[in-house]
Each structure stands twice: as structure tokens, then as C-alpha cells.
Amino acid sequence: MVALVLTTVASWGIYALLGIGIVLVYRTSRVLNIASGEMAIFIGYVAATSIQYGLPFPVAVLFSMGAATVLGFVIFWFAIRGVMGEPPHVGLMITVGIAVILNGLMIVLFGGGMIAIPAGLPAFTTIGQVQLPTPDVVATIGAWFSIAVIAVIYRLTNLGLQMRAVAERVTLSAQRGLNVDRTVALSWIVGLLAAGLAGVLHGERSFVALSASAIGISALISCLIGGMDSLKGVVIAALIVAAAETLTARYIDPRYVLIAPVAILLVILIVRPWGLFGTVEEIRRV
Amino acid sequence: MTALLEVEGLEVVYGHVIRAIQGISFSVGEGKIVGLVGLNGAGKTTTVRAISGFLPTENVRITDGRIRFAGQSIARLRPYQAARLGIAFVPERDKVFDTLTVRENLEVALTATTLRGDEPGRCRRYRSIKDILDLFEALARRADQLSVFLSGGERQMLAIGACLLTAPRLLIVDEASLGLAPIMRRQVLDMLAQLNREFGLTVLIVDQDVGGVLSIADHGYILENGRVVFAGSREHLLQHGDVKEFYLGQKEDRERGYRDVKQYRRVRRWH
Numbered sequence: 204m205v206a207l208v209l210t211t212v213a214s215w216g217i218y219a220l221l222g223i224g225i226v227l228v229y230r231t232s233r234v235l236n237i238a239s240g241e242m243a244i245f246i247g248y249v250a251a252t253s254i255q256y257g258l259p260f261p262v263a264v265l266f267s268m269g270a271a272t273v274l275g276f277v278i279f280w281f282a283i284r285g286v287m288g289e290p291p292h293v294g295l296m297i298t299v300g301i302a303v304i305l306n307g308l309m310i311v312l313f314g315g316g317m318i319a320i321p322a323g324l325p326a327f328t329t330i331g332q333v334q335l336p337t338p339d340v341v342a343t344i345g346a347w348f349s350i351a352v353i354a355v356i357y358r359l360t361n362l363g364l365q366m367r368a369v370a371e372r373v374t375l376s377a378q379r380g381l382n383v384d385r386t387v388a389l390s391w392i393v394g395l396l397a398a399g400l401a402g403v404l405h406g407e408r409s410f411v412a413l414s415a416s417a418i419g420i421s422a423l424i425s426c427l428i429g430g431m432d433s434l435k436g437v438v439i440a441a442l443i444v445a446a447a448e449t450l451t452a453r454y455i456d457p458r459y460v461l462i463a464p465v466a467i468l469l470v471i472l473i474v475r476p477w478g479l480f481g482t483v484e485e486i487r488r489v
Numbered sequence: 490m491t492a493l494l495e496v497e498g499l500e501v502v503y504g505h506v507i508r509a510i511q512g513i514s515f516s517v518g519e520g521k522i523v524g525l526v527g528l529n530g531a532g533k534t535t536t537v538r539a540i541s542g543f544l545p546t547e548n549v550r551i552t553d554g555r556i557r558f559a560g561q562s563i564a565r566l567r568p569y570q571a572a573r574l575g576i577a578f579v580p581e582r583d584k585v586f587d588t589l590t591v592r593e594n595l596e597v598a599l600t601a602t603t604l605r606g607d608e609p610g611r612c613r614r615y616r617s618i619k620d621i622l623d624l625f626e627a628l629a630r631r632a633d634q635l636s637v638f639l640s641g642g643e644r645q646m647l648a649i650g651a652c653l654l655t656a657p658r659l660l661i662v663d664e665a666s667l668g669l670a671p672i673m674r675r676q677v678l679d680m681l682a683q684l685n686r687e688f689g690l691t692v693l694i695v696d697q698d699v700g701g702v703l704s705i706a707d708h709g710y711i712l713e714n715g716r717v718v719f720a721g722s723r724e725h726l727l728q729h730g731d732v733k734e735f736y737l738g739q740k741e742d743r744e745r746g747y748r749d750v751k752q753y754r755r756v757r758r759w760h
């Protein structure tokens with residue numbers, strides 16, 4: 204039972220982290236990132252491959268975060284910068300293209316097979332009386348710590364303030380002296396760091412593989428349920444998605460895992476099309 | 490001595506077709522208050538937006554003319570670059586961040602621009618959020634509320650306050666008195682005049698209220714259909730018969746019919 208809760212909390216953290224990345228870049232650049240799952244697993248492959256080359260787990264994670272930073276900047280500079288201000292479907296199509304490219308790169312560069320990202324720790328952690336699977340413990344701590352860091356950046360730092368300003372009014376931000384391109388680029392870098400870390404943690408508790416990009420769909424559904432408005436919304440919605448998936452896998456059939464969140468999404472889109480926490484105005488603006 | 494801001498033969502086109510500004514020239518001397526007035530659609534907003542800079546994503550281009558600020562050509566600068574040179578801009582609409590608190594609004598302005606520039610003429614009187622909250626009591630009372638709850642006058646104060654934190658050398662206010670009660674309107678104008686008097690802040694003020702603007706401006710330019718139709722010192726404009734009749738609503742002795750007005754406008758437009 205405790206293990207089941209922990210599994211849910213770990214998935215929750217990973218989806219929330221990935222979802223926060225999606226919301227962040229959506230808010231600053233109005234681009235709905237369909238490719239977050241591919242981005243996550245691509246960075247996961249970077250970590251997995253560096254471990255295969257003999258790097259210890261923490262160093263491999265750092266290295267993969269460096270790769271995420273570069274990838275975030277490259278994606279912003281070559282793909283996003285030009286489409287800011289265009290209608291939303293343009294940005295969305297761009298990210299579909301990015302997903303296809305990343306898929307191809309994962310096959311060419313990493314073979315596209317199933318690779319684990321071993322943290323090099325014992326299989327079980329004993330806390331008091333209970334034995335918990337270490338990979339889930341690591342994923343939970345890693346994901347929630349990162350979420351806290353991003354939340355603090357977003358709410359309390361100058362960078363976060365500038366991101367919120369750009370999210371609301373691009374022109375006014377620029378008129379007040381903000382270099383909007385720089386702020387949006389940084390938000391894509393933070394978004395890629397979040398996605399990459401989610402991919403690494405997912406690989407650490409199971410494995411990376413082309414099919415693992417499906418975590419992006421769970422995260423996207425969390426975002427749509429939560430409304431693209433707030434980080435809080437996506438975190439709460441990610442719990443709903445993670446719980447639905449865990450329960451489906453446990454009590455119905457693991458093959459139906461993706462159906463549960465989609466069903467919830469459909470119900471929510473019918474009842475509250477702007478999401479649980481989004482504002483109506485937000486949808487109109489899009 | 491050359492002026493702080495010089496606009497020469499400015500031409501601005503929206504979406505490749507609409508020539509909103511058709512060769513406007515004017516200048517703003519350092520330490521002066523200059524008014525840009527005219528009726529709806531005259532091109533006032535387009536002119537000042539061109540000075541503060543368009544975003545590359547906007548469907549509008551400067552197709553001709555020069556804009557010089559402190560001797561430097563700025564026609565191609567992005568808005569944030571113009572802001573960092575000391576051009577502070579209060580737009581007509583969307584002048585505050587609704588989803589941020591009053592304090593955060595001021596913080597954005599404070600952190601976005603550095604006060605490094607040591608050019609003379611930059612107004613450095615206001616350096617901290619507290620300075621602005623002391624200046625506007627109404628804002629101090631609402632410092633931690635979301636700006637979406639502010640009234641029109643409070644928004645104007647917040648926008649001007651944010652601009653003052655960027656150490657402006659030129660403050661451009663579009664529609665300084667739009668939607669304000671007459672008494673608030675007077676207060677905003679008086680405040681701009683006071684900033685100008687006490688700190689030598691150069692102000693370019695845009696308004697439809699010709700009388701109000703001319704009460705504080707040293708110079709005025711009246712725009713119509715993307716052209717300057719009248720220009721001159723305050724005294725000159727206030728004395729001018731046509732300005733009196735058509736923009737200040739004061740009748741000359743001789744009555745003029747609608748036909749006269751139309752004919753007059755046509756002549757003015759193609760002069």
C-alpha cells in the first residue's frame with residue numbers, strides 16, 4: 204500500500220515537473236509544446252548513454268542538464284523566436300516538427316532501444332518499518348525538489364517576475380525595458396531543464412525508450428486539465444492523472460493506463476473547457 | 490543647439506497598405522513639454538509608438554524618415570533598447586500588468602532597466618519603489634493588491650510611476666487624460682508640469698484635449714490624417730483663429746457653415 208502511494212507520488216512529481224515546463228513556455232511564448240515527452244526522453248538518453256560511457260550517476264545528470272540547457276536555447280533560437288506573435292497553431296505545428304526530429308535523433312544517436320539509468324543505489328530503502336523501492340524514492344525527491352526550485356524562481360526572483368510580465372503583456376514588457384527575447388529564451392531553457400530532469404527521473408525508475416515519450420502525453424493532459432494559467436493548477440491536475448493511471452494499472456489492466464486520464468480530460472473539457480483552474484479569458488486570448 | 494528628439498519626414502505603414510503617418514516632422518527640445526494633439530485617428534499613437542519602437546512581430550513598419558534621440562538614430566531600435574536610452578513610454582491602453590501587484594509592476598520597471606546610464610538630463614529623482622509610493626499616496630494604499638483592481642486614474646499613476654523608475658530622459662504619455670474625471674485630468678497634467686519644472690524632465694504629451702495640453706505645453710503640434718496641420722508655441726496656437734475655432738471650440742465672430750469646415754479640412758489636408 205505504501206509502495207503504491209509512493210509510485211503515485213513519484214509519477215505525480217514527474218508529470219507535474221514536465222507539465223510545469225509546458226505551462227512556463229506556453230505562458231511566455233504562447234507556444235503549446237507537444238514535444239515535451241520527446242524532449243524529456245532525449246535528455247534521458249543523454250544521461251543513460253553517459254552512464255554507459257562510465258560517468259557516475261550524479262555527473263551524468265549534470266551533463267544531461269547541460270545538454271538540456273543547450274537544447275532549450277537552440278530550440279528557442281531556431282524554431283520559436285520566429286513564430287512568436289503568430290497564431291497559436293503555428294507554434295504548435297513547430298513543436299510537432301521538433302517531436303519528429305527528436306524521435307529521429309534518438310534512433311540515430313542512441314539506437315532508440317530500452318536503456319536504464321541506474322542511480323547505483325541499493326534496490327530498497329528502509330525507512331522505519333517500511334521498505335521502499337529506492338528508484339521511486341529518488342524520483343520523488345528529485346522531482347519535488349525541482350518543482351520547489353522552479354516555483355521559488357517563478358514567484359520570488361526577478362527572472363520569475365519578468366517571465367510573469369512577459370506572459371501577460373509582451374509589448375508593455377518591452378516598453379518598460381525588458382529584453383523579451385532573452386526572457387523567453389530563459390523560460391525555454393528552464394522548460395527544457397524541467398523536461399530533461401523528468402526524463403532522467405523517469406528513466407531512473409524504469410527505463411528510457413522511444414515509447415517512454417508517452418509521459419509527455421500524461422503531462423500535456425495534466426496541463427489541459429489544470430488550465431494553462433497557473434503552475435498550481437498543473438501540479439494538482441498531475442495528481443489526478445497519476446492516481447488514475449496507477450489505479451488503472453493496478454486494478455483494471457496496465458494496457459489501459461493512458462485511457463483513464465484521457466477520459467478525465469474529456470469530462471473536464473465538456474464541463475469546464477478552460478480547465479479546472481484556468482480562466483475563461485485565457486482561452487479567448489488564445 | 491539641436492533638440493533632444495527630432496522626427497523628420499516620418500512615414501509609417503500598417504500591414505503594407507495603410508499609410509497612417511504621411512511625413513510628419515517635429516522636434517522636442519531638452520527640458521521642454523511638447524504636446525501632440527489631434528482628433529481620433531489622426532495618427533498620434535502611431536507616431537509615438539514609432540518613437541518608442543515597434544516589436545518585430547507587429548504588422549507595422551517605418552517606411553521613411555528619421556528619428557533622432559540625443560543625436561543618435563533610433564528608428565530601428567527595439568522598444569527595450571529605446572527604453573534603456575531613457576525613452577519612457579506610457580501607452581494609451583494596456584499600460585499596467587493586471588496580473589501583477591502594484592509593487593511588482595514597479596519592480597518590473599526597476600529591474601528591467603539599469604540606472605547605469607550617466608547621460609545628463611536623465612531624471613534620477615525616483616530610485617526605489619518607496620519613492621514612487623511616497624509620490625502617489627493612492628498607490629501606497631494598494632501596494633500589494635493586483636493592479637487589475639486599480640481605477641483608471643490609479644493606473645495612469647502606476648504607469649507614470651513605473652516610467653519614472655527607469656531614469657527617463659524623455660517621458661512620452663499617450664492619452665494622458667483619457668477616461669479621467671476633469672479633476673484627475675488636471676492633476677495628471679499638473680504633475681507632468683511639476684516633474685518638468687523640478688527635474689527638467691522632457692515630456693511629450695499626446696492628448697485629444699487640446700486646451701488641456703496647451704495649458705502646460707511649451708510647444709504644440711496638431712495632427713490630422715497623418716500630417717502636421719498646425720505647429721507653434723503655446724501662445725501662437727492659443728492666438729490662432731482656426732485653432733481656436735476647430736480645436737478649442739471657441740467661435741470666431743463670423744459664423745462658418747458645415748461646408749466651410751469641410752472645405753477648410755480639405756485644404757489643410759493637402760496643403
Ligand SMILES: Nc1ncnc2c1ncn2[C@@H]1O[C@H](COP(=O)(O)OP(=O)(O)OP(=O)(O)O)[C@@H](O)[C@H]1O
Nearest residue numbers: 503507509527528529530531532533534535536697
Ligand atoms: N493596428 C492597426 N492596423 C491598421 N491600421 C491601424 C492600426 N492602428 C491604427 N491604425 C490606423 O492608423 C491611423 C492612425 O491611428 P492612431 O491610433 O495613430 O490614431 P490616434 O491619433 O492615436 O487616434 P486616437 O485619438 O483615437 O487614439 C488610423 O486611421 C487607424 O485606422
Ligand SMILES: [Mg+2]
Nearest residue numbers: 533534535581
Ligand atoms: Mg491614440
